[in-house]
Every structure is written in structure tokens, then in C-alpha cells.
Amino acid sequence: MTVQLRPLPSPRRPQPTADESNVIVLDTQAPSTVIWPVAGGKGGTGKSTLTANIGLGLSLLGYKVILVDGDLGGADLHLFFNQVSPPRSLSTFLTREVDQLRDVLLPTPNANLRLACGGSELVGMASISHGAKMKLIRHIRSLDADFVLIDLGAGSAYNTLDIFTLAEDGIVVCTPEPQARVDAYGFIKNTVYRKLRRLFRKNEPVIDVIGEFAREAGRRSGRVSDLMCRVGDVDPVAMEEGRQMLTDYQPRLLLNRVRSRRHIDEADRFVTLVREYLSTELEYVGYVRNDDKILDACERCRPVMLTSPKSAAASDVYNVLMNGLGVSDRLHRFESKQHRKLAQVAKAEAKFW
Numbered sequence: 001m002t003v004q005l006r007p008l009p010s011p012r013r014p015q016p017t018a019d020e021s022n023v024i025v026l027d028t029q030a031p032s033t034v035i036w037p038v039a040g041g042k043g044g045t046g047k048s049t050l051t052a053n054i055g056l057g058l059s060l061l062g063y064k065v066i067l068v069d070g071d072l073g074g075a076d077l078h079l080f081f082n083q084v085s086p087p088r089s090l091s092t093f094l095t096r097e098v099d100q101l102r103d104v105l106l107p108t109p110n111a112n113l114r115l116a117c118g119g120s121e122l123v124g125m126a127s128i129s130h131g132a133k134m135k136l137i138r139h140i141r142s143l144d145a146d147f148v149l150i151d152l153g154a155g156s157a158y159n160t161l162d163i164f165t166l167a168e169d170g171i172v173v174c175t176p177e178p179q180a181r182v183d184a185y186g187f188i189k190n191t192v193y194r195k196l197r198r199l200f201r202k203n204e205p206v207i208d209v210i211g212e213f214a215r216e217a218g219r220r221s222g223r224v225s226d227l228m229c230r231v232g233d234v235d236p237v238a239m240e241e242g243r244q245m246l247t248d249y250q251p252r253l254l255l256n257r258v259r260s261r262r263h264i265d266e267a268d269r270f271v272t273l274v275r276e277y278l279s280t281e282l283e284y285v286g287y288v289r290n291d292d293k294i295l296d297a298c299e300r301c302r303p304v305m306l307t308s309p310k311s312a313a314a315s316d317v318y319n320v321l322m323n324g325l326g327v328s329d330r331l332h333r334f335e336s337k338q339h340r341k342l343a344q345v346a347k348a349e350a351k352f353w
């Protein structure tokens with residue numbers, strides 16, 4: 001298997017976000033914060049598990065990390081950090097008990113890692129209003145950290161699509177089953193159409209072309225490259241803008257619960273399919289094996305990196321972090337690929353949890 005090496009992710013500036021009513025959010029993101037939304041289409045692929053472990057891993061590498069539970073209907077990220085009933089959560093913020101999202105952050109035993117827990121105790125949280133969503137997005141962008149990871153729920157609800165596309169390189173977690181691949185493909189397709197509609201929100205002829213094409217494509221799978229040609233027929237400049245947007249959009253694919261090499265090979269085919277049909281370059285960043293140690297860790301309400309730092313799953317997470325995602329060790333204790341040493345750091349860390 002080949003895993004692309006990348007330098008430390010340079011913070012990509014997210015696009016200004018606009019909604020259906022053309023409200024543009026000012027870019028208030030802290031200058032060097034990297035935002036990684038984590039989604040996947042299908043439920044139960046391991047989005048929360050991997051968000052918790054990648055977040056912890058980043059904090060062990062010396063980065064300031066904030067984990068946001070953006071699964072508005074089924075928040076459970078707090079359970080990886082032994083927070084059974086969090087005293088503050090997104091609902092505390094969205095009901096205006098506090099003014100700032102940063103005021104709901106909860107500490108963990110690692111000073112580098114903080115949590116914005118979900119607020120599913122609030123009825124209607126899954127379908128927050130447009131205004132609440134924009135407020136949440138604005139505040140997420142202004143959080144002060146090196147990395148902000150956002151655990152998203154299953155499906156392609158507009159809230160999920162808009163938070164995922166806060167970054168150009170969000171992480172799609174997919175398991176090897178065809179059902180999960182179909183849902184991941186559908187999710188990426190929905191993000192592409194959402195981004196195109198947002199880009200051309202003021203260009204009615206192009207929006208009409210997209211709408212017409214999307215309806216047709218639902219019946220017989222149309223290629224986004226064909227859509228761009230149709231856009232070019234009504235507006236050649238828009239076609240170039242659309243193509244540039246597609247070039248800039250580079251979500252990542254993280255395979256979870258892998259049980260055989262065949263599953264890894266299938267990732268390549270999936271990447272090719274997304275390139276061919278959605279004109280989107282999906283970057284494969286690695287895999288995490290199926291490992292019962294993850295289930296044990298869930299029962300203990302801890303990330304597997306702490307409960308079993310030398311397990312197959314933990315070692316795969318180090319590999320994804322340092323090779324697939326190309327994160328370097330800020331504290332210069334070891335070079336990338338020496339991820340076994342990270343197991344020692346995690347083992348030492350576990351004593352404080």
C-alpha cells in the first residue's frame with residue numbers, strides 16, 4: 001500500500017460560507033488554526049472513535065487541540081473522555097447561556113486537549129436554525145487552537161455539509177462494506193453540489209443548469225465534468241471558476257475497520273471513481289484495522305491510544321497521523337515514521353487519565 005507523505009498541513013483558509021439566502025460569513029478564523037471536519041455518510045463507520053484518537057494523538061505531538069462534537073442529533077464524543085454528563089455543551093452556547101463557544105470548552109487531563117461537547121439533551125438540536133448554524137460556524141472558526149477537529153453525524157444534512165466544507169480537506173471515514181462506500185460517495189457528491197451552488201448562488205442561469213443536471217444525474221449518474229461543460233455553454237467564466245473550486249477541494253479518505261489487504265486495494269478504486277465522476281481528488285490517508293481493543297476502550301470511555309497504546313488500532317492511528325496526514329512532531333522528539341515511539345508517549349500519558 002502506498003501512503004502519500006505530506007509536510008505538516010499548512011492551514012488552508014476555509015472559504016467564506018454563504019447560505020441559501022446569500023449571507024456571507026466573515027472569515028474570523030484564528031490565523032493559524034487548521035480545521036478538520038470528520039464525516040462519512042454512513043452511520044457507525046468510526047467517525048467519533050477516530051476523531052477522539054486523532055485529536056489525542058495531535059495533542060501528544062505537542063499541538064493545542066479542540067474537539068467539537070458537531071453530531072447535532074447524536075452527540076457522544078464526550079464519552080471517549082469519561083464525561084458522562086458534561087456540565088457545559090453546545091446547547092449551553094446555542095441557548096445563549098454563554099456568549100462564546102470557547103466558554104463551553106471542557107478541559108481533559110492533557111492541557112493541550114479541550115472539548116466542546118455536543119448538546120443532544122436539547123430537543124431539536126439535530127435541526128438547528130440557519131442562524132444558529134451560522135453562529136456556530138463563526139465561533140468554531142474563531143477558536144484558538146492549532147487544530148480544531150469536528151466530529152460530524154451520519155448523513156448529508158445541510159448542517160453537516162456546511163460544517164464539513166468549512167475546510168477543503170475534511171476527513172471522510174469509510175469502512176470496507178459496499179454500503180459504506182456508497183454512502184461516502186453520496187456524501188462527497190452532496191458536498192460537491194453544495195459547494196457549486198454556494199459558489200454560483202448569485203448566478204441564476206448557472207444555478208438553473210446545476211439544478212437541471214442534478215435532477216438528471218439522479219436518474220443516470222452524470223459526471224461533474226459534463227456538468228462543467230454545460231455550465232460553460234451558458235457562462236464560460238463560471239465554468240473556469242467551478243473547475244478551480246473542484247481542484248481546490250481535496251477531501252481525505254480514511255478507511256476504518258479494515259480486515260484484509262483487499263479492503264485497502266478497494267480504496268484505490270474508490271479514489272479513482274470519485275476522480276472520474278465527481279472531478280474531485282480524494283486523498284487516501286491510510287487505514288485503521290478492525291480491532292477489539294477499540295471496543296474495550298469504548299467500554300472504558302477512553303481513546304484506545306490510552307487504554308491499549310501498543311494495539312494494532314493505536315499504531316494505525318499514529319501511522320495515519322504522522323504519515324497519511326503528514327503531521328510532524330512539534331516537540332522534535334522523533335521523526336515521522338517513528339510512530340512506535342508515540343506509543344511510549346501515549347503509555348506515559350495514560351497514567352494521568
Ligand SMILES: Nc1ncnc2c1ncn2[C@@H]1O[C@H](COP(=O)(O)OP(=O)(O)OP(=O)(O)O)[C@@H](O)[C@H]1O
Pocket residue numbers: 040042043044045046047048049050071074152153154256257258288289290291292294295298313
Ligand atoms: N477500528 C475499529 N475496530 C473495531 N471497532 C471499531 C473500530 N472503529 C470503530 N469501532 C466501533 O464501531 C462502533 C461505531 O463507532 P463510532 O461511534 O465511532 O462511529 P460513528 O461513525 O461516530 O457513528 P455515528 O454515525 O453513530 O456517529 C463503536 O462501537 C466503535 O467501538
Ligand SMILES: [Mg+2]
Pocket residue numbers: 047048049071076151152153
Ligand atoms: Mg459518532
